[in-house]
Amino acid sequence: MNAVDSEHSKNLQSDHWRSFQLYKSLASENHPFHKFGSGNLKTLKEDPESKGVDTREALLDFHGKYYSSNVMRLCVLGTQPVEELRDMVEGLFNDVKDKGIDPPAFPGTPYPPSSLGRRLSVVPVREKRELELTFPLREVQTLYRKKPLKYISHLLGHEGVGSVLAFLRERGWANELSAGESRGCNDWSAFSVSIELTDDGLAEVDNVASVVFAYLNMLRAEGPQRWIHDEESTVADTHFRFLSKREPMDYVCSLAGAMQLYPSAHSVSGPYKMWEYDPAVITECLEYMRPDNVIMGVSAKMYEGKTSLKEEWYGVEYNAEDVAPALLKKWEDVTVDDPNLKIEDKAKLSFPEKNDMIATDFDLRSHPPSFPLDEPRLLDDISTLRLWYKPDNIFSMPKINVMAVLKSSLAYDSPENAVLALLYVDILREHTTSFSYLATMAGLHCSFVNARKGLELHVSGYNHKCDKLVQRIVDAMLELPAKLDDEVFARIKDKTMKQYQNFMVGAVPYQHAFYGADLILEEGKWSVPDKMGALDGLSAQDVREWSGRFLRRFKLEMLIHGNASPAEAKRIADTVLDGLKPSAPFQAHFPQRHTYIHSFDEYNPSDPNSCLENIYQIGRVSLRDNAKLAFLNHLLQEPAFNELRTQEQLGYIVHCSIKTSGDDVKGLLILIMSDSYHPSYLDDRVEAFLDRFRSKLVRQSVDEFNSNVDAVVTNFFEKNKNLGEESSKYWSGINDEKYVFRKYKLIGEEVQSLTREDVLRFYDRYVAQGGRGRSKLSVRVVSKAHKEKMESDGEGKGKDDNEEESATTTIIGEDDVVNFQRSMPLHSLPDGVDVEGMRMKSDDDDDADDAVEGKNSTP
Template sequence: MEPSNSLERFTDIIKSPTDHRHYAMVRLPNGLRCALVHDPDAQQSTAAVAVAAGHFQDPNDTQGLAHFLEHMLFLGTHKYPEATAYQDFTHQHGGHHNAWTGTEYSSYYCSVDATSFAAALDRFSRFFYEPTFNPEWIAKEVNAIESEFQMKRKDELRRLYQVHKATANPAHPFSKFSVGNFATLTENGDTTGLDHRMREFFATWYRANRMTLVLAGPQSLDELEQLAHQHFSAIVGNGPSASPEQAALYLPEQRAVQLNVRPLKDARRLILAFALPSIDDDYPYKTTSFIAHLLGYEGPGSLYAELHHANLINSLAAGGGISGSNFKDFNLNMQLTAEGLAKTDQIIMAVLGAVERIKNEGLEDWRYRERQVAIANAFRFQEPARTADLAPQLAINMHHYEPHDLIFGDYRMDQLNTTKARELLNLMHVDNLRATLIHREVEVDQHEPIYGTDYQLRPFTEEQKDKWRNAQTKSIQLPAPNPYLHPLSSPLPLEEPISRQPQCYQLAEGLTLWHLQDPDFRAPKAHIYCQFTLPNVTASARHYASARLWCELMIDRLNEDCYDAEIAGLHFNIYPQHYGITLHISGYSQGIVELSKDLLQRMRSTSFSDSRFADIKQKLCVNWQSALANKPLNLLFARLNVLLQPHMYALSDLAEALDTITRASFDAWHEQLFAAVELKLFAHGDLTPNVLKPLTDCASQSFSMQADLQANMPATRDLEQLKHAGKLDARGQLETHHSDHAAMLVIQGPDTSVLQQTNMLLLNQFIQPHLFNELRTRQQLGYLVGSTYMPIEQRPHLLMYVQSSNQQAEHLCDALDEFRQHFLSQFDDRIHDELEQVKGYLIRKLREPDTNLRLRSQRLWSTISPADVSFDRLEQMALELESNTTLFFIKQLAEILATTGHHGYITATPKEL
């Protein structure tokens, strides 16, 4: 078969008008289906493989084998036997890689600099036809799987997921334990038979006809096709064809049941799951998505509004749930109030009544056409994803969609499939319902042994079923026509002179507008940021807790009124930060100014009911008090922010402060919230100053501004001063309710100069794979090992971290310090070539163009938000890398590692209960 200009190539692939890429699909002689993506603007190339084999294919006596195989594939091939060869190569050529194992599919992907793509494929492709499965790594990777399992033992979603499996049909593969651990992968620690079982699994399922491949990058379609033939034709074909599972997901006695689950953290949640057949063949119609829209609607008169106004629920999400080749759970996931916890029967009655109303009145063409308009707008003006992110998604899509729908399949909505809708709605009844109630005080009588979760499965009573079978509702309304929803037109013409950087306008004392009509992303979309610098937010932990409560109350109060705008593509968020409060509005430019005006006015005038105040205060308090059970690394990142940034407060301090806030004291604080305000606006996208004028007028009329409030904010704290104050190097500083230990080495740059930022960014990129290979792969200290670069108010920081289920925090600190010292000893001419490659990658990365409007808005806002605004800092860093020799940076990085005055440790250890 000719590898280029093949007559077998398929190019009739539907794509968005905003998508500049070119697509094609080919099938290799071994049966491997391959999608080719030519992106002329991409600086990197990406390969992604999706295999139709996941934990459903695990043998019953070796559960977790598919996940274990995923780990082992990375650890050497016959041509490249060194365990770290692949990771080292991708890093040295500016790349990254990852993989995951799901129920029926596994995914592998890697990205590297385009010039190194062929060499990367020579390594990546061999995973799928000549892995070594080196026996010396089997025991180590079993330990890695065990470490991953232990790390997630207190993860609430994992615990709930395993109870779900334990209460499903044991003959269905969903019931298998997907992650695996020491007990399932070994025989009392003996790994003797694991090698054979892994090789047998690989030989059976990792066949070309069960795989899809995506190659994407700046190479032409012909070049990509040539690479596919050259590197992937060796994969063996003729594997068993993929076929749907045959066993039912649930036995009859596992339906019409209530499942009680006790979580570790305080929670009140009700999940109603209707057991449906597979919906794979319905993708052209999106029937379940349409039903979810009607049931999950949150506007006035909706199911959500009815239950929310009765103070029974805080949130409702419809349509989620597990799905596979022969099943789909249609979920309604609700967060309950204290009152709702006692009235779950009433909530279930309301949900079943809403289903009946939709069945009788909701299946109307105009409602479906509204969803078509919303989805068509999203597709026509979609913001292109990075090619590196797109490739793994397309590899999975190829298993589910027809070739021409490779991209469009996620958006396709042909027409209302009334027959299918009625079929599904007729299955959404009490005899096909599983109600999961999650709370720490529910009745339980069983213990799930893998994650240690207590639960109870009991059938609905006949009285409940009789009552619910006759559920009707008069009060719940179906959505009215959406006033915000209409087909979108082209963006506004660009105004002269065309600018590529935001322009600053000082509109009044304390009121600044930054504006950029984007010249590149020509779509009717925009982002508006409103940053309120407010001393009454940051003055103390009590003030900040009040602000967080106010933001949650505002969102809760506005969601219902703004839900139609949300459906039409206009979104908002309100959140506190260490300056004050930020309001962010995003979406289609048509209507965004009007929505922003409305939100600004409501920020001054909205009041809250006593019941919502009490419930949201209680919810926040519980979340903050239970935070010590979160992943220790997350707590260390939060702790570091509190240590380094003035006006940031620990969650435990916020919880303590919130507990003292009464309705009267909150109202008194609220009265003074906007007494001193400095407002900074940033408008970006399809907006002109003239279009923005009603918003800026509204801002100046609604708030009394003061100048220079932000300029008086204190600077980032110095690490050395913190050490002298005894706030660092106290090993065991943070006690958690999690069983893992964690340690973090913090290195702070001495100043905010471009050179120091460049040094720290370069050191992080250089050190990452060496740290991972040494502490994670070789020493097996923990599953989570890594480093990250973190600038705070332009002051650069390098963080190196480990989280472990089997090592004490003290030992982790010692291991990090030993690594630092050993790494420092290697800083001579031996590392010159590797560091030179890392430098080149960073220069390209720093100059990489923004891929969509959202990412550009985030980047520009992160520059505008601080008091010190500099739009060319990334270019300055690239120039710094270009203008200095690699030997210069070797000396710079060695000095950073050696100068311990700006080093410090923070650790997390389990609290003795």
């Protein structure tokens, strides 16, 4: 019960959980959807005790009634023969009784008429402005062969020319939009349109809703379009045909859930394929999406102090009122030809254009016979380009991954340039939406990331139209400065400022702890206040000038992996270089036997949770020490969770992992987020746990130790499940500029030879109190409640964080971070790597050109 209460406490400041419970509260009190969904000590302990109810007995009664084999579905995945797997299942589950029960049914939607045609004005935790239109409707699970809501969500959620989002962006009313099924049950479902508003959009929120209803009215008036369904069906068939392998745990969970929804024959294909076109069911579902059947939710800080209602479980402050009849009538009648819904004919609402990015060529490329297939090889290495290439010789999929970074110090050498890079990427992402969204719908995805080394571009999916997408991206980068107008810049600048503000106030304490640690560990990392200050004075012209400087001088490093020949890989790289025509351009280390404490107040005073993050820094390590760290982390995870969370109940979130900062500097990380205890006390408990852990490690039997070695080795030797997973490992080796592509296998080989004495010596040096190599950073995020308790009674389960500095302890104040960074010695940069030995032989290029002509058909 304490664990459930702690989890609920974690979610109290989450707008997602708060909104979900608010919408539940509007349901009929007689419907189970109305109930409190999480539970806390009041509902699980205090209220039952006051009524003489034993919660545990009630839980056992519930289990006894509903734990029945006829309503259970089981999926088992293994390498053993099916007969052996079947015997295992029968041995483990044979005692589960078939009680012949029927799951409870609650026909109809949970919302009474009095909850529909209503407007909610909600005060959020985060600085956000959002409109959500929710329509309860019939169940659609039985319509899985037709998927009417997929058709509707495709059109309402479209981002290309003629879409609702394109229109709203043109008016300066919205930044983002999503649409789709938001609730799916046996008896009912719900469809929601969520829109991230601008300040102008919030002021015009009724007109924003008018745009959505105008589009819905157009869909009803024009009727379902067969060609749109056929496009969706074609893409769905292709996606299912070339599904990539998933993590086994995720896959079996997904299949077990699908078995509850689909007949056995369609348990695998049911979530993907669209077998039938049925305009009647599309029309039926559209009929639910009318103004008198909507729940309109508007979330904004502007409602703070102006509300009269409060939700019971999360304390959400809101108002609820009927939408004015005149406004309902306006929404009922509005059309896409309404004079108020036109902008010089630039963004008229319409059906999307036909998708020219759908792949039709799925032939597999032959790789050069002489090409070494174990890791990427250099195709080109000049002053402006380093091109890595590896054909897919494992998965036999018509897919490609293109990973590129445009390296330049202009991406992060000052807070101003870091923000300009972020703005440029966000503006570019929006500018490319007209074609990138079509590509995404067709299974070819692109993304832009502003990184410390430069700007990253990733393209992944079916290879057929990859070169076409890359060419369009390059064209968009070239034309962006001329097409960037002040209104678009102002909207994205405002959005960026809101994101910074939301991180300071809306992120949870453990995220603030990670952030605080990164500021200490990574030399030259700019703080959020630094970036907010830089952002404030920037203009659209600054972005135009920055993009010109950036694109004139950078080095392109690129990996092309998958269904492409060397010649095709070179053409993709040349598309970028020939288009952009660049010229060539050009972390913290802690002393040992020392503890650093960085304590600061939680930015959100309403969040009851504090957080402790301890990092035991190891440094830039060899493969051997990497193996020791990975093995130690594996040994710690289960006992850390069991002792600190389950037994001591210190907090709902207990996390142990390997921390990587800067240029591959490693450390061991232990984190606890708690609504019950001050971080100082949590630190005491972590150190006590680590002391106990060493004793257990000493007593561990040889068989136990070897079993753990096998588990870790299996993880490192695990085969890549899909092309993306393999590409990510190669890109990691390129991005850290070490170019060790078999790192995971090499670390696994080192783990195989570890002894208990190796691990104990490593632990005693870097983790144990008094260890000669121990360098500890303790980041402590203190909630307002815990700080006040500490100040009021001097107790609060722990010593004050205002400890005196000593020869072995340094206190880093919140205002001392930059000076501390500058005073710290740095780890040496990674050694340079001679990549010439990784170059492909020149005659392979000739073989490769010939291989383009030799194609094998996909089975």
